[in-house]
Amino acid sequence: MRTGGDAGRTRPIDFLPIAPVISEGTEHHMAESPTPAPPASPAAGRRGPTPKSIAVWSLVALAGAIGWATLALSRGEEVSAAWMLAAALGSYAIAYRFYSRFIANRVLKADKNRATPAERLDNGVDFHPTDRRVLFGHHFAAIAGAGPLVGPVLAAQMxxxxxxxxxxxGVIFAGAVQDMVTLFFSTRRNGRSLGQMARDEIGPVGGIAALVAVFIIMIILLAVLALVIVNALAHSPWGVFSIGMTIPIALFMGVYLRVLRPGKVSEVSFIGVALLLLAIVSGGWVAESSWADFFTLEPGTLVIWMIVYGFLASVLPVWLLLAPRDYLSTFMKVGTIGLLALGVVVALPTLKMPAVTDFASSGEGPVFAGSMFPFVFITIACGALSGFHSLVSSGTTPKMVQKETQIRMIGYGSMLVESFVAIMAMIAACIIDPGLYFAINAPVGVIGDSVQSASQAVANFGFTITPDALAQAAADVEEASLLSRTGGAPTFALGMAEIFSAVVGGTAMKAFWYHFAIMFEALFILTTVDAGTRVGRFMLQDMLGNAYKPFREVSWKPGVWFASAVVVGGWGYFLWVGVHDPLGGINQLFPLFGIANQLLAAVALAVCTTLLVKSGRLKWAWVTAVPLAWDVAVTLTASWQKIFSDDVKIGFFAQRDKYQAGIDAGEVLAPAKSMDDMRTVVTNSTVDGVLSALFALLIIVVLVDAGRVCYKAIRDPESVKLHEAPYVESKLVAPASLFATKEEKAELAAAGLGPEGGIRKEPAGTGSRS
Known part of the structure; x- marks a missing residue:
């Protein structure tokens, strides 16, 4: 077993004989706590708030409150999108400053002196202590995929x-909490996956149910995200070139930071961003040059390249490709969204969508069917609460985090940033004309395929837009048509183009900004697929490790290659079939995306609540139990409606019965174009309905078993067993946040280290404590 030393080298831990790292299957009774006496609170000895601090945070709270009041109380008046920014940013700031600190210090008691698995098990492949700034970038890029861009756009229908x-x-009390607490408990368990933690801490029945549900849902989520990327990059030489170039740039950054200039994060960041900007600008040039044909790829070709890339991202050392590429992408993501927010402040666009539409109560919206509860909370997943995030928080990130005290910034902070991305998507959807919004997002079967029919259909929804306005909107962004460009991505790109063109270039630049936004969305999502594939590999190795122990060693090469091949083969198969058959492959499972993702969140919150109870934190269990109760109510209600609703727009089996009746009557019903298509729709609806029932049943099994374990832990604390790694004192010194505090700078200086941190040059203490 090896641990991290200087970048590029590993060395044995000289204090492991005193406090050995837990081996698989080792258990600790609560009465024999694996941790020593709790460390002093980080707030111990800290001075109370100063008048300046009180004034600043009071102003932040006031700005947020005014923003919320303006959004909620306006009735018919014009409302600037800037008030949405104020409401969101004020709330995020208060939540991070106070609520996340409360969870980190009081609930979890994060210990900066405790070695993380990245330090104890450093092997330079999967376990590697990673600079907090790079890891923040990796984690944010891994969790921020299609969800925060697409979900809010679709939910704007309400x-x-x-x-x-x-x-x-949702993000303050549920999503960010889930990400942070899952990351903490996985870090305490040598970076174990969510499913394996469920099996270890809840038991074999609930654990196996969780392992099966989580892995199947993971494959579906990855295939859905990959399909969005393929659709965005197909026939787009600009996007293919620019995104393709991020791979060699990331490899260079990994070697630079690991071999050439270890620890020089600022240097490599500057170089990487400069190269990224050059790649983006060059992509526009390539698209207009003779090279355009070479980089114009068909969907099938893109699928092959994505499968190859996903496999490489899963098997190569994390420092070489995955972490630097995600870090590089974060500059693009956060930078673009930051500029978009600045554009809102400068242009002050008006929110043209009503605060609440009639579709919220009727449940008969053209974008998606169903009432506000539960379907807004299913449609908006990433940005508020997303089960996929828990897989990253128990996958790559816990194997790379330097200090437990960084978990607050990485887990809670990155989720707040993703939520802000989702707020910007909501703004983008709501500043365009509502008539144009519904013409873009309603299916062709509802609005027809001409601007005249679309205009009439939109009028039936209660909004107005002329055929000429629809044609002009498409011409402004150099598209033949914007009708029925469903999925959310084109709407976000159009809103983004509206904001940027209002600040730079006017209408003449709108087409440039629109196509830039399409490329940006593809870059945004790809980082979720590559990190997700590696996380899927960890999950599968954990599952197989229960039957064959060598798989438990996550860096065992045969296991790495086999598990990676199975994961990419799984989502790659559904993706390949999906791009060749509009009704097959992942298209068949696409309707399960939202509910499956939120059911996954229920598993994560159930595991976190169980661990809070088992580890003696019963009085704080409400922190995860309350969002768990809400998520269960939402997802099981949605599952029930999807399974049993008589409305063919909602219920899978109702849809199946309708199309089966059509087959029996010899009729072909839209969107089917033949009897073969009709039979495919019947099969798809049946499979979706059965899977919805299966997922709901598996989650109920997990919840019941978790409740049993919690009840037992409360009644008989002495019998509780925890699978937590024993305490080992850390030799690493590193700041907890993006910027070191005055106290942290002094600690770094005393340890003989620069601002990047690292191994103490003069180790303090005895190396262990009991």
Whole structure:
């Protein structure tokens, strides 16, 4: 077993004989706590708030409150999108400053002196202590995929207010909490996956149910995200070139930071961003040059390249490709969204969508069917609460985090940033004309394929837009048509183009900004697929390790290659079939995306609540139990409606019965174009309905078993067993946040280290404590 030393080298831990790292299967009774006496609170000895601090945070709270009041109380008046920014940013700031610190210090008691698995098990492949700034970039890029861009756009059908409230309140009390607490408990368990933690801490029945549900859902989520990328990059030489160039740039950054200039994060960041900007600018040039044909790829070709890339990202050392590429992408993501927010402040666009539309109560919206509860909370997943995040928080990130005290910034902070991305998507959807919004997002079967029919259909929805306005909107962004460009991505790109063109270039630049946004979305999502594939590999190795122990060693090469091949083969198969058959492959499973993702969140929150109870934190279990109760109510209600609803727009089996009746009557019903298509729709609806029932049943099994374990832990604490690694004192010194505090700078200086941190040059203490 090896641990991290200087970048590029590993060395044995000289204090492991005193406090050995837990081996698989080792258990600790609560009465024999694996941790020593709790460390002093980080707030111990800290001075109370100063008048300046009180004034600053009071102003932040006031700005947020005014923003919320303006959004909620306006009735018919014009509302600037800047008020949505104020409401969101004020809420995020208060939540991070106070609530996340409360969870880190009081609930979890994060210990900066405790060695993380990245330090104890450093092997330069999967376990590697990674600079907090690089890891923040990796984690954010891995969790921020299609969800925060697409979900809010679709939910805007209900008006801007319901989705905005869920995005902000949901992330503060549910999404960011889930990510942070899952990351903490996985770090305490040598970076074990969510499914394996469920099996270890809940038991074999609930654990196996969780392992099966989590892995199947993971494959579906990855295939859905990959399909969005393929659709965005197909026939786009600009996007293919620019995104393709991020791979060699990332490899260079990895070698630079590991071999050439270890620890020089600022240097490599500057070089990487400069090269990224050059790649983006060059992509526009390539698209207009003779090279355009070479980089114009068909969907099938893109699928092959994505499968190859996903496999490489899963098997190569994490420092070489995955972490630097995600870090590089974060500059692009955060930078673009930051500039978009600045554009809102400068241009002050008006929210044209009503605060709440009639579709919120009727449940008969053209974008998606169903009432506000539960479907707004299913449609908006990433940005508020996303089960996929828990897989990253128990996958790559816990194997790379330097200090437990960084978990707050990485887990809670990155989720707040993703929620802000979702707020910007909501703004983009709501500043365009509502008539144009519905013409873009309603299916062709509802609005027809001409601007005249679309205009009439939109009028039936209660909004107005002329055929000429629809044609002009397409011409402004150099598209033949914007009708029925469903999925959310084109709407976000159009709103983004509206904001940027209002600040730079006017209408003449709108087409440039629109196509830039399409490329940006593809870059945004790709980082989720590559990191997700590696996380899927960890999950599969954990599952197989229960039957064959060598798989438990996550860096065992045969296991790495086999598990990676199975994972990419799984989502790659559904993706390949999906791009060749509009009704097959992942298209068949696409309707399960939202519910499956939120059911996954229920598993994560159930595991976190169980661990809080088992580890003696019963009085704080409400921190995860309350969002768990809400998520269970939402997802099981949605599952029930999807399974049993008589509305063919909602219920899978109702849809199956309708199309089966059509087959029996010899009729072909849209969107089917033949009897073969009709039979495919019947099969798809049946499979979706059965899987919905299966997922709901598996989650109920996990919840019941978790409740049993919690009840037992409360009644008989002495019998509780925890699978937590024993305490080992850390020799690493590193700041907890992006910027070192005055106290942290002094500690770094005393340890003979620069601002990047590292191994103490003069180790303090005895190397262990009991």
């Amino acid at each position: 008006g801007y207010l319901p989705g905005t409230i869920w995005l902000v309140v």
